[in-house]
Amino acid sequence: MHEGRTYIVTGAASGIGAQTAKVLKAQGARVIGVDRNEAADVDQFFKADLSDPASIDGLIAALPDGVNGLANIAGVPPTAPAAVVMRVNLYGLQRLTYGLIPKLADGASIVNLGSLAGFGWPNSVAQSKAALALTLEDDVDGFCDAQGLNDDDTGRNYFLSKEALIIWTMQNRWTWRDRAITMNCVSPGPVDTPILSDFVQTLGERAEEDMKVMDRPGTPQDVAPVVSFALSEHAKWFRGANLTVDGGMSSHILSNIHQF
Ligand SMILES: NC(=O)c1ccc[n+]([C@@H]2O[C@H](COP(=O)([O-])OP(=O)(O)OC[C@H]3O[C@@H](n4cnc5c(N)ncnc54)[C@H](O)[C@@H]3O)[C@@H](O)[C@H]2O)c1
Known part of the structure; x- marks a missing residue:
């Protein structure tokens, strides 16, 4: 599906980002991983702190031209200080994306990891x-x-970072339409990665309720193929969309709100 294509995957050292890198490679892509920690399963790796302007600017300068897509997956949970959450999940992601636009190939796909949050x-x-x-x-x-x-202490920092990210994705539905560059979000529900326990710790009973409603938490294997699809040429008419991959949680919440 991705033969001859190259993608940048942030957060490639762990969880959803690591699995996305693996899936993309298995589907024929060349993967450039970015993370603050070493990522194993990638073709090329760049270490960067995506909360730091100088680190992001150095990364942008070092990354090659002509890349076919950017998966903005790196993120931190609500247990991190609020400013760190906002910097990594929103402002650093934006700086990297804006900085890379001139270097991306025409027709490139940008996928942001949102959340049910x-x-x-x-x-x-x-x-x-x-x-x-x-x-x-x-x-x-x-x-x-x-x-x-x-x-x-309710996780509002994390919720806001993801709400703003989904809104920013919609705002950019047509920003680079002249170059056929698309931007979309993929929003998982709770996924079993190293940060799941941070969510449970912050959200307490709310998380426990969610877990009772769901048949199981998601896995990186549930989410990575959706990111891969959103990066692919099969998704070119998705623009500013938020693709939910949450075991039915958002449908469940909407059904409760509207009493379906
Ligand atoms: N796990 C869940 O329940 C869940 C649910 C919805 C959305 N998400 C989102 O999915 C994305 C991936 O999370 P995950 O669950 O795979 O967690 P994870 O902790 O396994 O992976 C996150 C990666 O981001 C990297 N990272 C964090 N801060 C960084 C920084 N300053 N600079 C560079 N890299 C940094 C980490 O080193 C790590 O490799 C995040 O954006 C998260 O908000 C996760």
Whole structure:
């Protein structure tokens, strides 16, 4: 499916990113992995801290031209400090993406790892717009303080990072249409990776309730093929979309809200 194509996968050292790199390679792609930790199963690896502007800019300069897609998978859970969550999950991702646009091949696909945690974006539009007004070089700590994210132990930092990411993806549905570059989101429900316990720790009873409703948590193997599809030429008419891969959780929440 991906013969002759090259993709950049961030977060390639663990979980969903590592599995995505594996699937893409098995499907014929050349994979460039990016992570703060060494990634094993990739063709080329670049170490970078995706919360740090200088590290991201160095990475952009080092990456090759003509890449066919970017999978923005690196992320941190809500147990990290709020500003770190916002920097890695949103602002660093944006800086890398904007910086890479001139280097991507025409027709490239950008896929952002959202989350079921971003499902509530329609109820947080004002806060998401405020978040999206910042960049990685702005006062993210000050923003998190002003929004009460540092005093919040409900995971609001993580939820906001994913809500804003889904909104930003929609905003960019046609930004690079002249070059046929697409951007979409893939939003998993709870996935059994090293950070699942962080979600359970932060969300407490809410996570336990979710787990009871689901037949099982997802696995990286459930999610990676969806990212692969979203990167592929088969997905070229998806633009600004949010592909949910959550064992039915978002349908379940909507069915409850609307009493279907
Ligand atoms: N696991 C879940 O339940 C779940 C659910 C929905 C969405 N997601 C999202 O999926 C993505 C992947 O998460 P995962 O579950 O595979 O977790 P993971 O911890 O297994 O993988 C995350 C990777 O991101 C890398 N990373 C984190 N901060 C970084 C930084 N500053 N610079 C460079 N690399 C950095 C880590 O080193 C790690 O390899 C994240 O965006 C996460 O928010 C996860």
